[in-house]
Amino acid sequence: MTRVRKLTSTGIVYSVLLLAIVVGAILTASNDRNFFSTGNIDNILTTTTILGFIAIGQTLVILVGSLDLSVPFVVSLASVVGGGIMAGSSGKIVPAVLVTLGLAVVIGLVNGVVVSLLKVHGFIATLGMGLILSGYLASNYQGSSGTAPRAFRLLDATRIGPVPIATLLMLAAALLAIWMLRRTRLGHHLYAVGGNAEVARMSGVRTQVPVIAAHVLCSVLAAIAGLLLLARLGVGQPTVGSQGNYDLMSIAAVVLGGTLLAGGKGNITGTLAGVAIFAVLDNVMGVMQTNPFLKDVVRGVVIVVAVAVYARRDLDRRPARFERPTGLDAALQEAK
């Protein structure tokens, strides 16, 4: 019997992305527009870039078995703090970026320590952090604040061919994260702690380290996304993060990318496809002027269907002694 090579979860996500692009191109063409026009590709890449940075960080945090709900507020904070320090002067770009990222490190450190040492689940720990940050933003900033100098705005405006430089930066960050997960002990231990913290501990892994590291990296990546938004808008916006729904959208992209919400399994490559799928959907529905409600319905259905497929595949069954699994279950078990 010849066996068909079964798709991995990353394979499934990329097939869906391809399908979305093909269907999107056809629908766009039916509206007498070109999906692959420079303007349209640029729109998709720009959407992908911001959410991409955040979702890379979210992937790390979810892999290690935690969650980060504070990202939208870190994004907003980075945009107003960075813009505030720059105040339109190009000489202040470097200190502004350093202070902003330093602040993100501190936030991530607090998140990581609360999760790993105080044993507060990431959901609650980062919800608390998010509330604190949103309270700070609401009471100290009314409307936009701070301005990005022209030189900093070039970060958003510069393109190499059709590709924005910011997108290249995001891909570089993704490559770094993939390298970290595959080739460093930190990466291996991140998977181990997310998979089973007790097994990791029994094997002599210091389980706090990967948790804290993942939270710090996640906050820093969210801050970079905030700085990019500052470059795009030219001014700091205290609500730019929460308007983007980056907390739930990033979690949705990570899970759509095949990472297990419980941790221990998944990868960055899948997450990037998840982000791109949402970007393509948004773009196509924007071109077709779909009503906003239907847009949300489509997003909702996509994420729920994806998780339903994965859940079926990941059912943890005892191996049967007397029967071989049949039909769909057998195929799904093979796909694991």
Added chain:
Amino acid sequence: MLRVRGLTKSFVGNVVLRDADLEVRPGQVLGLVGENGAGKSTLMKILAGVHQPDAGTIEIDGETVTFGHPVQAQQRGLSTVFQEFNLLPERSVAENIWLGREPRRRGMVDTAAMNRDTEELLAGLGITGLKASRRVRSLSVAEQQIVEIAKAVSFDSRIIQMDEPTAALADHEVELLYRIIGTLTARGVAIIYVSHRLKEIFALCDTITVLKDGEQVATSPAAELDEGRLVRLMVGRSMSSFFPDPFPDTTVGEPRLELRGAGNGYVDDIDLTLRGGEIIGVAGLQGSGRTELLEAIFGVAPLTRGDLLIDGSAVTVRTPRQAVRRGLALVTEDRKATGLAVHQSILDNALGVVHAVFPSRTGEARRAMPGMLSTLAVSARSMAQEAQFLSGGNQQKVVLARWLSTRPGVVLMDEPTRGIDVGAKHAIYEVMRSLAAEGVAVLMVSSELPEVIGMSDRILVMRDGRIAGELPRGSSEETVLGMATGSLEVAS
């Protein structure tokens, strides 16, 4: 090489290991045997660094050592393969083996070296064809067992403990394990081998240590023992009148539950008839399919072939809800996980099943509950008390109340007295007898042989997912154990 003196350990005032001695020489296989609760696991866990002893010393090469953490034991060359695997299913074979000690080159994990070392390690054990990059989830149980052993060997261990390593293996896989053990001992590695399967003990071990009730009763060369003597040393306790006799007005009636050639993925070829008024005990080793039998009947993992008859008529039970509607009840093995909602009150717990399945009878059951709880002698401040604050015995009585209030015709019980005190045990035996007197049929799974023998009208012995045979009331522990391990073939 390893010398253990006077090891003692108690948990919450309960002495589980008293004054145990052990001595292991290079290349030796030491068999450690004893019934459930004899203290084998505790002894192993102390040597593995999971528990710390209250008294006694551990010496390796004449040097006294203490282990505060499993990693410390491994660094001293003492590794343990536990019965439950400590593996990460989503990671590769190599990543599991070298977890926490990943080889590095210029600061990076050297995946190539890690895979190469793994394949050398496996080749050294005589294993070929198990790729280091395979994900553990895709491996068979036997292959996972090999990964665990390879991980233990990778610490350059000179002593390896194995807890029931064959519990989940098929016969030809056991052969492979024997070969690996042979390779290891030839290198001078000592093995401490814990098993219930006496055949294996005699096939592998040169010395055997017997534990009973936390004490060491014998250590002797395997050549001086035979299976019969070994079982007597393990069991060696007088049967007390601890188990209540059947109530005088108990009569064995019509069949209430029958299985004909029934099976699913976990059990096969099951034939049994359970009559009203009967208590049938199910014995068997860990992993023999006892719990799986109850789960198959109750629709947790539904039967896929054969017939199920309740009160003489063929029925299908695909879910636990259908099982309850047909008059079945299942007292599960793990009361904290599946028996009770520990944060709910006694009353809510006791009414849980009735409320969910027979809502119209909730009121009636609620009125009857104070009476039922006092018959069961649940001691609690009030019915509003949360179940988590009750002792294990009282929790178990609440579980019984939860099921008895559905007025079942067949009660399935899995380890009904696990982890509860002697008084509560006796009370639960009384309940079982009174159920039988009312014409209810009881099917009880237990890993405590005295309990199976003391309570059962008939004993079904399971092995490898099938019923190995049936024994009459009053059979000896030796006979039951013999049939469960396969050393005694069915006469009939």
